[in-house]
Amino acid sequence: METRDSHYWPLYGLRITTPRLELRVPDVALLDALAAVAADGVHDPAEMPFSFPWTDGTPEERGRSTFQHVLRTVAEWSPEKWTLSLAVLCDGRVVGRQDMVTSDYAVTREGETGSWLGMAHQGKGIGTEMRAAVLHLAFEGLGARAMTTGAMTDNRRSIAVSRKCGYRPDGETVLAVRGEARTLRRMRLDRAGWEAHRTVPVEVHGLEPCRELFGLPRESAPFRGTG
Structure with a gap:
């Protein structure tokens, strides 16, 4: 699935690649494929791994909301507050989504990751590889100081991915989800932890034209491109 780069929205030209994956901001055609993956299901309906139950509803509603x-995220983007929502492709096929969310990034140099995979693509190590990709973008490409994430305490797969990437516990929060109290485990990764746990080769392409959209001047935090 090819897309043309946009002069006015250079994020469409951003590519993050690993041995198996490509992550990129989806154009309409790719977004339709991503919505179809969401419609097919991302978890057991009896469970709710998310703090906001966006997966409740019919497949049609799930796909449309995605x-x-x-x-x-594109319409509301500003350098002061943005959500980078990336489609994840494995062998050219859309399998899920990887996000990085932040506010005042130019000052804090911190952001939060979130993601999901279609049920048919889980248990294959893709979650770890896509997380490694976005962390490489954050630390190597955007000069992050730290990244955070969170998962329900019973979401063992997500917590295992975070630990594998070097995150450390950062407290817990009780949330109301589907009318019940659920405990969210927060986790935090600093630059030293990321560097100590890097195992996935990652390359980033097309970042330079996007730097100002991320709130960063082009001449800051030189980007080396591979790792």
Whole structure:
């Protein structure tokens, strides 16, 4: 699935690649494929791994909300507050989504990651590889100081991925989800932890034209491109 780079929205030209994966901001055609993966299901309906139950509803509603949400991240983007929502492709096929969310990044140099995979693509190590990709973008490409994430305490797969990438516990928060109290485990990764746990080769392409959208001047934090 090819997309043309956009002069006015250079994020469409951003590519992050690993041995198996490509992550990129989806154009409409790719977004339709991503919505279809969401519609097919991302977890057992009896469970709810997310703090906001966006997966409740019919497959049609799930696909449409995914489509609208990703479009909204583009429409509401500003250098002071942004959500980078990336489609994840494995062998050219859309399998899930990887996000990085932040506010005032130019000052804090911190962000939060979130992701999901279609049920058919889970248990294959893709979650670890896509997390490694976005962490490489954050630390190597955007000069991050630290990254955070969170998972329900019973979401063992997500917590295992975070630990494998070097995150450390950062406290817990009780949330109301589906009318029940759920405990969210926060986790934090600093630059030293990331460097000590890097195992996946990652390359980033097309970052330079995007730097100002991320709130960073082009001449800051030189980017080396591979790792």
